[in-house]
Amino acid sequence: MKTFNEQIKTFPMPRLLLPFLLAVLPAALSAQTVRLKNNLLWDATLTPNATVEMELGWHTTVQAAYGFSPFSLGEGKKLRNWCLAPEVRHYLRPWFKGHFFGVALNAGQANLGGVKLPFRIWKSLADRRYEAKFAGGGLTYGYVWSLGDHWGMEASVGLGYEYVDYREYACPTCGERTRDKTKHYIGPQKAALSVVYEF
Template identity: 40%
Template sequence: MMKHIYIFAMAMMLIASSGTAKAQDVALKTNLLGWATTSLNAGVEIGTAEKQTVQLFATINPWEFPGDKKVRFWNVEPEYRWWTCQRFGGSFFGLHALAGEYNIKNVDLPFGTLPKTKRGRHYEGWYIGAGVTYGYQWLLSRHWNLEASLGVGYAYSPYKLYGRCARCLDKNHRNYVGPTKAALSMIYIF
């Protein structure tokens, strides 16, 4: 998992340092909803045209919780955005992709993401998918914005279900259709 954090950090530094940054060209952001679920997250969004931006967002949750529960995962989500008025302000529509890995134990996920399990069993797997996004950014000050966004789409996820003593009980996959992202983000714009 540390390898993924290192790769993400290097990619963010490379993106943030590439080219010349002019006002309203680069934004750093974090999803407050992610922090509410103990998920570390950060993203960078770069203006590419008057009404277009691209962003790369990453999330990681390496923790285990009391009661033998865990929702360990990492997620990477690139996105293209088209703004209705100007970039970094008002409404936008986006196309996003998502990919990651997970290890989930004694937690039932919403929207039927994975089948429910008996206590002591856990899922390990990966996923890849894509979707569409709608969002809105409010200008709070010269450098600070608040963003709300919601995405729906499709994800393919092969997984293994493990029982006690790390015994594999089942190998299967899910074809998930539903919410693929939800964000309430604080943004700092350079």
């Protein structure tokens, strides 16, 4: 059996993405409306991503977002992670524009260290490394703006619960493990500013 470190170094992107695409593609082809989105905030953290949103019925959609970052930035800096996040949404107006509320889930892994985040978020990340697995869910609120026949912008935020199982290392490059911990987090959980293309 692989160790925790081996699991996180061999990100299971192909094993997760292929079943996801096989499950989503038939539904996407039969849906009346399909949107493809890219979260610019994930891009800013060097996490390429894509979201597929499909119409289920009057005012309701289902979507799944997938982000994957394989990057090690040199000098012990790591931003490696993947996350899969499905969500069901209810729009207050038809045509899937304007305000919406959602129920979302997420799961993923991360290998982060040696990085300074803005606004002094997670200060210890600058001189330590963390390997983590996480899963959770919560409620979202957002708004969609139409920019033409096919293009739009979307902003959303979320609050919820996150279960995090992590290992802490004394420095970004050394192998000295200082702590194994499980954390139960409740609070802000999601932020998205996305470009939307509607087929």
